[in-house]
Amino acid sequence: MxxxxxxxxxxxxxxxxxxxxxxxxxxxxxxxxxxxxxxxxxxxxxxxxxxxxxxxxxxxxxxxxxxxxxxxxxxxxxxxxxxxxxxxxxxxxxxxxxxxxxxxxxxxxxxxxxxxxxxxxxxxxxxxxxxxxxxxxxxxxxxxxxxxxxxxxTAPHPGTFGPALAMAFVSCSQYEHGHFTAYRRLAEEHPDLILHLGDYQYEYAKDSYEIPGGNVRDHEGPETVTLAGYRQRHAQYKSDPDLQAAHRAAPWLVVFDDHEVENNWAGDVPEEGSDTPERDEFLKRRAAAFQAYYENMPLRRGSVPHGPDIQIYRRVRWGRLAGFHMLDTRQFRDDQACGDGNKVCPAAADPARSITGAKQEKWLLDGFRRSEARWDVIGQQVFFAQRDSDAGPLKKTSQDAWDGYVASRKRITDGWVAAKVRNPVVLTGDVHAHWASDLKADYDDPSSRTVGSELVCSSITSGGDGADSNPADHPYLKINKHLRFYNNQRGYVITRIGKDEMRADFKTVPTVRTPGAAASTKATFVIHDRVPGLKQTYLRPYTSVRATAEDPSDIIEYTIESENRRP
The missing domain is CATH 2.60.40.380 (Purple acid phosphatase-like, N-terminal)
Structure with a gap:
């Protein structure tokens, strides 16, 4: 031949x-x-x-x-x-x-x-x-x-725009919860660039993180604590042919979230909290996890770890079209003020609290001031916009997300406004569902200025199949008027970034319990140049097939809480 x-x-x-x-x-x-x-x-x-x-x-x-x-x-x-x-x-x-x-x-x-x-x-x-x-x-x-x-x-020359950029982003691929079909479908989209926003692999031992209906596949080995364990777990994930196809298709920009190390860790504080005697042991665990992470990712020499420390926040320029600010919201954050989970927490507003740490925050704000990009894209891990789950006067939010670091979020938002960033867009993973949001100057005032947009990708598999859902019925969208879209199926988001607009297609697959499902577009949003906020241009009709929950509240609680506590 x-x-x-x-x-x-x-x-x-x-x-x-x-x-x-x-x-x-x-x-x-x-x-x-x-x-x-x-x-x-x-x-x-x-x-x-x-x-x-x-x-x-x-x-x-x-x-x-x-x-x-x-x-x-x-x-x-x-x-x-x-x-x-x-x-x-x-x-x-x-x-x-x-x-x-x-x-x-x-x-x-x-x-x-x-x-x-x-x-x-x-x-x-x-x-x-x-x-x-x-x-x-x-x-x-x-x-x-x-x-x-x-x-x-390679990216376009720094002095040129180049053609429109096909950029996709993904997160949360729990091997046990299903087949990595969404990776395969993403590869078939022929993207120019893929961002992975965290939870590339999960640390749990077999069956310790189960989904309704039972897990689809099994993890090999015990919970990852040692360097040998993390290396073995990465190898199990990397052996998957669908994930390999996605890696072969385009260059990746990767950042980690919590499960590459341990659920809901914060800085040098393990999941069980700062008062536990295992703090020194956690730093050894973190060092092992970071070593294995670098060994298994296409990262530059600047990200070679030094013990329990790794440089993962960085900036990538795509000509004059886009600048990607890739963040680390784990390694330098203050511990969650009121513990993990969705709760009322006045301490979340403490101005001294930070999810990025002072050095990274300064680096990000300086990057905004120096940016010459048409689109400034912030690739990061956890929900950025306010997401209040209480319809009354109380504010009940996820303490593992930016809602647990309110002043930190405001300093960064005010920073891009002051720098006159032309088109700020935040990309997010973590929550195992698709979301889209307008970003506000004041979330407590629905009429306040819209200052940016947030696009949140669902998981590749984490949480199992999920179910299709009607965004109009979701209580969070009724409470938080800046939240524009929600869907609880698995999938990815693929965007097309041009000079005049950024288009985002929210892709879903109907099941991950069996391989080979087709992907389809659930919704499409467009962000126009110099016009902060989202314009919805397409929404696929809702189908009332429930896959992993008995009623809508089960889906909501499983989605919001599953990343904030060990099952």
Whole structure:
């Protein structure tokens, strides 16, 4: 089969998503990838050869106008209990290639990186000097084994807008709660950039976080506490073919939330609170979690952890079109003032409290003042807008979200207003449901000025199937007039960011209990340039099929509370 016949009739990006393209027997740029003719793997999984070390796939991330990070991790036995993936206790050289075409005929960069036991045989290749606004293909080789090929891209030149940006964002993929179908459907959207806003993996032991109807799959190993445990858990997630497809499809920008370490941790305070004797042990746990997180993500050298500390907040520029401010709302936050959960908490308004910490807050506000982007996008983890669940005079809000840090939220909102940020948009994960909101200067005054927009993605699987819902019936939308949309199914959000508008399609899948479900658009919102707030342009009719709850209140409480307490 010739190269032309292999790709005939196939969109090259679809081919990548569906097969995990394997190209062998080609010599280019001084790197010989031998081992037979080019072949396509089955549509749902690349058939591994015996001893294949590329069982965890490939990924790219943190694009700049002239480069990006390439990632892989070698593992012949991904679920090995020691977390080392069945690899020998020695350094393994890994060759890599970057090409301008899917067949690797025009290789522009190549080299060799060392996969070391100390980093669980992970590889991070940080590239610069490439052409701006371009697609590139990449792959790895060690011994006789060649990895699947991935597709990535550089951002536009800082002085140009470039074409419209197809950006998607996701969060909350609990392996036990369902199949990662939404990742597969997202890959098929052919995005230019994917943001993951936290809870990439979950720490729980098998069946300790159960959903109505029972879990779909099982976690391997005990609750993650040690470095070996976190490495094994990441490997289990990375072994999923749908997640691998999403990583191959585009570069990612990642930030963590709580479950990459432990449920509802805050700064150096574990879930059980600051008075527990396990505080020192928690910092050891945090160090192990951060080490494994870096090893398994396409992050730059600036994010190499140092013990229990990691630099994850950062800024990525997409030409003149967009600036992405990626936040860390866990590592530097004050502990939740009144404990976790949805409750009345006057201390949440204490001006001394911060969810970002003073240094990160200053960095963000400085970024607003210096920004020249048409769209300033804040990628972060927890609900930003006020979300009061009490219809009376009391204010009952989630203390794990920005509602537990009211003054911190106001300083940042006032900061982008004072800096005259042209189009501020907050992107959020965490709550296992789709939401959309106008951001207000004063949430207690519904007539106050709208100063921005918030888009919240549902989970990939966390919480199970959920159910379709009529936003008009949701009590939170009646209490909080700035909340514009809610849906409790699983899915993702894909946006198209242009000079004149940002369009957001809220995508859902009907089930994650079985694989292969189709995705559809539940609602579409548009944000127009220089017009803060959301305009809804489409809403799919509500279907009254209930999947995981007996009545609407069950769904509401499960969605709001499930991330704020250990099940």
């Amino acid at each position: 010739t190269d032309g016949s292999l790709l005939s009739g196939l969109d090259r990006r679809s081919f990548l998503v569906n097969t995990g393209l394997i190209t062998t027997g080609i010599t280019a740029g001084g790197l010989a990838l031998t081992g037979g003719t080019a072949q396509a793997a089955p549509a749902t999984r690349r058939a591994p050869r015996p001893g294949d070390p590329f069982t965890l796939g490939v990924a790219s991330g943190d694009p700049s106008h002239d480069g990006f990070v390439l990632w892989t991790r070698l593992a012949t036995r991904p679920l090995a209990e020691n977390g080392l993936g069945g690899m020998p206790a020695k350094t393994v050289p890994v060759q890599w290639q970057v090409a301008e075409d899917a067949r690797f005929r025009r290789v522009v960069r190549h080299g060799t990186a060392d996969a070391r036991p100390a980093s669980a045989h992970s590889v991070h290749v940080e590239l610069s000097g490439l052409r701006p606004g371009r697609e590139y293909w990449y792959r790895f080789k060690t011994g006789k084994h060649v990895s699947p090929a991935g597709l990535t891209r």
